[in-house]
Amino acid sequence: MTSQHSSQIESVLLRAVQDVLVRGLNDPRVRGLVSVTRVEVSPDYADATVWCSILPEKHADLSIKGIEHAASWIRREVSSKVNLRRMPRLRFRLDTTLKKQAEVLGAINEGLRRDEAQRAGHPANGTDPGEHQDSQEQTT
Incomplete structure (x- = not known):
């Protein structure tokens, strides 16, 4: 056989x-x-x-x-x-290989999203870096 x-x-x-x-x-x-x-x-x-x-x-x-x-x-x-x-x-x-594949793909997509946000000048959490800077200037 x-x-x-x-x-x-x-x-x-x-x-x-x-x-x-x-x-x-x-x-x-x-x-x-x-x-x-x-x-x-x-x-x-x-x-x-x-x-x-x-x-x-x-x-x-x-x-x-x-x-x-x-x-x-x-x-x-x-x-x-x-x-x-x-x-x-x-x-x-x-x-459970499909679950593991989905987790890996999710992590890859999250990393890509963060990279794109950084290249665009925005942090990955969705806030505008200018907003944070303006608020700091107003308090000083």
Whole structure:
């Protein structure tokens, strides 16, 4: 079995698990938009880690617990959709890379905004430097 074979299995599992999750689970803990971001299959194909992104973020921890609770049911559903000799056990994990990317992009945007404000002669907090200077002159 090659790494190309692993990639094919991971791709098939990703689509099948996503299809099952799109139809929804009968678990009130699972709320929001659940997206399967990637699947990693163990070298012996006995286990597969399914990484999920859940929005809004406030539902993520509770939703992933509901999904983990339904893992055996999801496995049976996926097994009926794919043609694999041996269906791996599914382990679900919360993928926080999108959150981290958003935080990094936010920090970059904030830095760019400050740089632009400084080049324009305005501090990043939005106040006009002339206003502050005038008020100091009036008090002296």
